[in-house]
Amino acid sequence: MSEIKQHHVLTYISEKIKSAIADAKIEKQSENITIIKDGNDQIHLEQVTDISSNITIQITDKKEILYSEDLLEPLQNIEEGTESQIELHGALRSTTIVVNGLSxxxxxxxxxxxxxxxxxxxxxxxxxxxxxxxxxxxxxxxxxxxxxxxxxxxxxxxxxxxxxxxxxxxxxxxxxxxxxxxxxxxxxxxxxxx
Missing domain, CATH: 3.30.310 (TATA-Binding Protein)
Structure with missing residues (x-):
């Protein structure tokens, strides 16, 4: 079975969230969907790209794990620390991250x-x-x-x-x-x- 290839923005954001939550695991469901599992709870990430190639990462976090782990601010400034990776930095800067329906x-x-x-x-x-x-x-x-x-x-x-x-x-x-x-x-x- 071949590995699912995802866009570098979705991969980067998924890894960032996973690394902040102890014992979390990533499950790539498709090119555009990642599930981060934390015990019995999960965070659903979906990448949506519009016709102008603008990227939105829609996150569904029913148990509000991102809030309890104080991850909203790091997600708002997601491009920080990627300045040396010019393409990724630019893509992250222009990405909209939506958590439970709100930017x-x-x-x-x-x-x-x-x-x-x-x-x-x-x-x-x-x-x-x-x-x-x-x-x-x-x-x-x-x-x-x-x-x-x-x-x-x-x-x-x-x-x-x-x-x-x-x-x-x-x-x-x-x-x-x-x-x-x-x-x-x-x-x-x-x-x-x-």
């Missing part, structure tokens, strides 16, 4: 949104994620007894947060949330885009 930067933005609202008031509580699209997500929050939704979009140049306050009937609470959403948006743009 890594958007995942960091999501964590920062929760942290910012926690810092503004202990009355804010994250409820759940409603939907994810690589560079954006819709999340449900609560301010005291008032539920509302946020749509967070992480564009190349800025972060935009819009809120749906249809369920909030109290005018004062609405104004407070709107003001805080504006503050959080400014803080995130300063953190990630400036």
């Amino acid at each position: 890594i930067e958007t995942d960091f933005v999501f964590q920062a949104v929760k942290d910012c609202f926690d810092t503004l008031s202990s009355s804010y509580q994250f409820v759940k994620t409603i939907s994810k699209q690589i560079n954006g997500l819709t999340i449900s929050f609560q301010f005291g007894d008032h539920k509302f939704q946020l749509v967070v979009v992480n564009d190349a140049d800025n972060i935009l947060i819009t809120c749906d306050l249809n369920e909030v009937k109290d005018i004062k609470v609405k104004k407070t949330i709107e003001g805080d959403v504006s503050k959080v948006q400014q803080a995130l743009n300063k953190m990630f885009k400036e």
Whole structure:
């Protein structure tokens, strides 16, 4: 049986994750799919190349092993240390890595949104994620007894947060949330885009 030949980007990223997780094993399933096994858990990596030859590595990590092993930041800067391998370095720099439906930067933005609202008031509580699209997500929050939704979009140049306050009937609470959403948006743009 001949060995499955994979693109050097998928191979490099798979090896990087495997080396960070003790006793993990790599199973190449096809040219574009690798499974990293960690005991009974697994991380699924799939390389998708679009018609412009842009590479996206889509990672499904149901047990959130990458989070518990603090691998998101090293994955975001995956090209570091490959400068001497010019072709690989360039390919890694232009590769988009998506973990559980979000680009890594958007995942960091999501964590920062929760942290910012926690810092503004202990009355804010994250409820759940409603939907994810690589560079954006819709999340449900609560301010005291008032539920509302946020749509967070992480564009190349800025972060935009819009809120749906249809369920909030109290005018004062609405104004407070709107003001805080504006503050959080400014803080995130300063953190990630400036």
